[in-house]
Amino acid sequence: MPLLEITDMTVAYGRIEALHSVSLTVDEGELVTLIGANGAGKTTTMRAISGVHPLAGGSIVFDGRDVTKMKPHLRVHEGIIQAPEGRGVFAGMTVMENLEMGCFARTFKTKAEHDETLERVFTFFPRLAERRTQVGGTMSGGEQQMLAIGRALMARPRLLLLDEPSMGLAPMIIQQIFRIISEINKQGTTVLLVEQNAQQALSRSDRAYVLETGSVVRSGPGKELLADPAIKDAYLGVA
Numbered sequence: 001m002p003l004l005e006i007t008d009m010t011v012a013y014g015r016i017e018a019l020h021s022v023s024l025t026v027d028e029g030e031l032v033t034l035i036g037a038n039g040a041g042k043t044t045t046m047r048a049i050s051g052v053h054p055l056a057g058g059s060i061v062f063d064g065r066d067v068t069k070m071k072p073h074l075r076v077h078e079g080i081i082q083a084p085e086g087r088g089v090f091a092g093m094t095v096m097e098n099l100e101m102g103c104f105a106r107t108f109k110t111k112a113e114h115d116e117t118l119e120r121v122f123t124f125f126p127r128l129a130e131r132r133t134q135v136g137g138t139m140s141g142g143e144q145q146m147l148a149i150g151r152a153l154m155a156r157p158r159l160l161l162l163d164e165p166s167m168g169l170a171p172m173i174i175q176q177i178f179r180i181i182s183e184i185n186k187q188g189t190t191v192l193l194v195e196q197n198a199q200q201a202l203s204r205s206d207r208a209y210v211l212e213t214g215s216v217v218r219s220g221p222g223k224e225l226l227a228d229p230a231i232k233d234a235y236l237g238v239a
């Protein structure tokens with residue numbers, strides 16, 4: 001049984017249908033990527049999974065449970081945690097306060113568990129430990145992305161949703177962010193990643209889906225899609 005199973009999901013903004021009968025699955029422990037051009041519907045898919053946008057049709061099953069109509073905060077309780085497109089760092093709050101917001105809706109049972117999770121975040125992102133009193137809004141783009149992922153990790157995701165973590169970052173930082181995402185996954189967190197940086201994302205993914213104008217047009221192992229001439233042509237800028 002997949003951890004996440006989306007079947008025939010249709011999502012509309014008013015009368016405009018943004019997703020047409022999208023089906024996808026993510027197994028426990030997998031790193032799955034969704035690639036697609038601007039406006040393909042990647043963010044809409046993420047927003048539907050986290051529950052901030054309703055479905056017009058189809059279903060979302062998480063860990064065997066139908067969550068299609070479940071409120072967003074209850075999905076957080078279930079462990080569906082999103083680091084949103086554009087990072088969504090609280091600009092006026094410090095790094096520590098931002099991280100604490102991550103576990104606000106999914107509180108720890110013991111202080112030891114809290115401290116252990118925080119330590120884990122600081123191990124992934126030593127920069128956040130160094131800057132714990134700095135306000136989020138003054139962090140660099142790369143640091144804010146680290147903070148957004150760190151905040152999501154504080155909620156101990158069972159499914160981590162990452163929407164374009166590489167957006168607007170320099171190549172060196174992109175490499176680093178992707179390495180850390182791989183490591184988070186290797187340590188046991190299931191990840192659904194949305195990316196336009198297809199080369200990096202596909203090479204590190206177990207499987208991937210290609211979204212075109214609201215429909216899934218291809219799926220398969222990341223490396224297989226990476227080697228596909230049509231994918232190369234459309235998403236990697238090489239014929």
Ligand SMILES: Nc1ncnc2c1ncn2[C@@H]1O[C@H](COP(=O)(O)OP(=O)(O)OP(=O)(O)O)[C@@H](O)[C@H]1O
Pocket residue numbers: 013016018036037038039040041042043044045085196
């Ligand atoms: N709030 C909204 N109201 C109306 N249409 C919307 C809204 N949000 C998204 N759309 C439309 O839905 C489609 C999918 O948008 P979405 O943001 O999911 O794309 P995306 O794949 O994430 O693109 P990008 O790579 O640019 O982030 C687009 O045509 C977009 O214009």
Ligand SMILES: [Mg+2]
Pocket residue numbers: 042043044085164
């Ligand atoms: Mg988007």
